[in-house]
Amino acid sequence: MSSLPLAPNCHISHLLTTKLLKLMNDDVPFFITGKGRKGPWLITCDHARNHVPKAVNNGSLGLAKGDMQRHIAYDLGAEGLSQSLGDLLDGPVLCSNFSRLVIDPNRGEDDPTLLMKLYDSTLIPANRDADCDEHNRRISNYYYPYHKAYSKLATSERAIVAIHSFTPKLRGQLARPWEIGILFGKDRRLADAVILGLKLKGNLVVGENEPYAGHLPGDSIDQHAQSKNRLNILIEVRNDLIKNVDEQNDWARFLAPILQQALLDTRENS
Ligand SMILES: [Zn+2]
16 A cells, blocks of 8 residues: 555645654554555565554654664665666565564564564663564554565566665674675575676675674565565665765666666576
8 A cells, every 4th residue: 555645635744744644554564555566576675664553562662762763673764775776677665564573574483583672782671561462453453564575576477576674783793884784595596696786886895694694594585585585685674875865866766777787697697
């Protein structure tokens, strides 16, 4: 479902409109932009937002506002990059509408970090206290609907590009040198072609399965691409490079032709 449209002659004040939309969208688990687009890509953003719905612990996980703005709650800049890529590639864009700290859609159901209790040295109070019922409620209300929507969009005609972002430095660890990371599992057909494209076109520090190694059993790419033999790629961009709309659009304009060429080459060679 896309953003709720307003009637063209609506006279509600902008402030009220924004509040109303927030309220109406509070418990919506995902958004789809460009559902009817015909391009060869599905763009996904598992960690698009830092939203905590009212139904989850009354809209708070017990963290300070500042912590909810950090990378622990969502992938900064990733939603804007995804939307811009969707426009350029003419592909539908699926975004989650709940913080990864509510429940992480990019984990298998059995993964112990599905409901994160501690992340980058920050304790998440409402998750530490969450019981089994709460765990199951979040799976039913957010995780399942997101993946159901994912399944419907992930057809065999579409390659999947999953957009994420990573923090330049985790607390107490070394700075991460990569500007972009390409993650792949067993099926590295598309990843290899994109890595080649990045090396040919850009002067970037490209991480191969960095800053994270490959895919986890049951994560989004595993569920919707690897298990179905669909072409896929997961891209991680360092979040200090996509802080604003201009940077997000610049990155999308840089990545879109590389992705298109990589897909063409991969399909020709398959
Ligand atoms: Zn992510």
